[in-house]
Amino acid sequence: RNMSSAGPEGRKKMRECDGLIDSLVYYIQGAIADHEPNDKATENCVCILHNLSYQLEIELPESYAQSIYMQRRNISSNDKTPGCFGTRSRKVKEKQQDTPLPEEKSNPRGVESLWHSTLIRIYLSLIAKSTRNYTQEASLGALQNLTAGTGPMPFAVARTVVQKANGLPSIRTMLHVSHPTVKKTAVSLLRNLSRNTSLQNDIAREVLPDLVSILPESVPGSDIVCETTASICYTLYNLTQSSSHNARLLLSADGLPKIIAISMNDSNMVSKASRAASVLLYSLWSHTDLHSAYKK
Numbered sequence: 693r694n695m696s697s698a699g700p701e702g703r704k705k706m707r708e709c710d711g712l713i714d715s716l717v718y719y720i721q722g723a724i725a726d727h728e729p730n731d732k733a734t735e736n737c738v739c740i741l742h743n744l745s746y747q748l749e750i751e752l753p754e755s756y757a758q759s760i761y762m763q764r765r766n767i768s769s770n771d772k773t774p775g776c777f778g779t780r781s782r783k784v785k786e787k788q789q790d791t792p793l794p795e796e797k798s799n800p801r802g803v804e805s806l807w808h809s810t811l812i813r814i815y816l817s818l819i820a821k822s823t824r825n826y827t828q829e830a831s832l833g834a835l836q837n838l839t840a841g842t843g844p845m846p847f848a849v850a851r852t853v854v855q856k857a858n859g860l861p862s863i864r865t866m867l868h869v870s871h872p873t874v875k876k877t878a879v880s881l882l883r884n885l886s887r888n889t890s891l892q893n894d895i896a897r898e899v900l901p902d903l904v905s906i907l908p909e910s911v912p913g914s915d916i917v918c919e920t921t922a923s924i925c926y927t928l929y930n931l932t933q934s935s936s937h938n939a940r941l942l943l944s945a946d947g948l949p950k951i952i953a954i955s956m957n958d959s960n961m962v963s964k965a966s967r968a969a970s971v972l973l974y975s976l977w978s979h980t981d982l983h984s985a986y987k988k
Contacts, residue, residue: 696743707803729822742830749841820862825871832877839884860898876920886930896931896938904947918965925968
């Protein structure tokens with residue numbers, strides 16, 4: 693577990709170690725099957741896999757990177773028309789999000805297991821069944837790592853979490869735990885998931901009211917609560933930016949007074965949370981059809 697957090701070279705060596713990842717996955721599967729998701733060894737295994745999933749997209753071995761990302765390069769080269777924001781334009785992003793991964797292997801080995809749907813379902817199972825904070829945090833953190841980035845892999849993992857494995861109810865439960873780091877990691881995962889335009893309505897329907905409910909009533913004092921609040925605001929921004937329906941959902945959940953209060957920072961230093969709340973407010977105001985509802 694300590695070695696897996698030793699930096700990129702350490703991660704590379706451990707990913708390449710024959711049988712290591714397979715053994716970790718095998719042990720966790722056994723623990724879940726035996727209804728023992730809270731033992732210390734399971735926690736250690738999940739924490740190792742969490743660390744090995746860090747920056748996986750950019751540290752992939754060349755053989756995997758070529759097969760997975762060839763399709764994405766083809767999309768980029770076929771779309772030569774520059775938008776106002778170049779290759780970051782919404783249409784190009786959506787095309788990249790819709791690029792499928794090569795078909796999953798039924799029996800993945802080694803590093804392939806790290807983004808395979810089998811392990812994604814294991815993480816979701818541990819989130820639902822384990823009561824150990826470190827196991828919950830590591831499972832959420834592994835999914836957060838796998839859904840970071842802009843390539844086909846993060847978006848394929850996001851679709852598995854939201855649509856194929858029905859993972860949102862388990863993640864939603866973690867929004868209401870008392871442990872601040874577990875809650876922060878759950879919100880960060882939802883922020884990653886919410887970047888996928890095809891999943892935004894599903895996410896809003898399932899967790900938007902819960903996100904509003906855990907917003908503080910004013911600018912948070914502690915650093916971790918401030919970061920969590922900023923992540924909530926950016927998640928809500930993603931969910932409402934292009935959807936008046938989701939913005940109205942936020943309004944119905946009484947989110948507007950909280951967001952206004954968080955944006956008003958009396959101190960000299962503008963906090964991450966205040967800045968994020970201001971960005972969200974500016975975006976919400978762009979829905980002109982909701983102006984009268986806002987004023988009420």
